[in-house]
Amino acid sequence: MRIAVLSDIHSNLPALDAVLAAAGDVDAVWHLGDVVGYGPDPDGVVDRLRSIGAVGVRGNHDAAAAGGSEIDWFNPDARRAMEWTRTAIAPATREWLAALPERRTIKEYDLVHGSPREPLWEYVISRDIAQANLAILTSPVGLHGHTHIPVAWIEDGDRVELVRPRGDGILELGGRRALVNPGSVGQPRDGDPMASYLILDPEAGSVRWHRVAYDIAGVQAAMRDAGLPASLGARLAVGL
């Protein structure tokens, strides 16, 4: 069985389509939130996810796009992009975003956007944070996004091991408890501008990260046309 795990697509349809094409035949697509925000095509991304039957959870940007007060915590550029998103999305997109749950358990996996203990907002960026969240995982493996950085935190006795894939990389979980982040499809922030995603193989107990090139210039042009902040387009080219 192959499951594609996508996070932080951020209204970037060319990146999403490049990922789906590269992933090929999969048994399911799971997403970890922040489907919208920053990018120029929120309706296109939601339509695509809906048409392929993707299931997932709500991110802070999804909550804000659906009208939530989360927007008050955004930095100025993110806020401008969110105000544009709110006016740009179709009612059906807003309804789909509003219906996303904060957490979801499928098979032996807990899905959240930020962290298991704070699904919308917490960034898992240190061993201490990872350890505290591993301790409250209800499933052996937690899948999360939000940081836009592909990484895994693996429980090893009372220590936590950090795994950072460079480009494509495979990790055999071997039954260990772990928090696994696929990186970001639509706005990578680990210095590699290529879209990042994960293929999960539950039978093998493995996760495999992948990077895919997509038409960054085309997305930047669409962002200019939409009047989105220039800094948000510029960062796509450097992956930061």
Ligand code: ZN
């Ligand atoms: Zn995000």
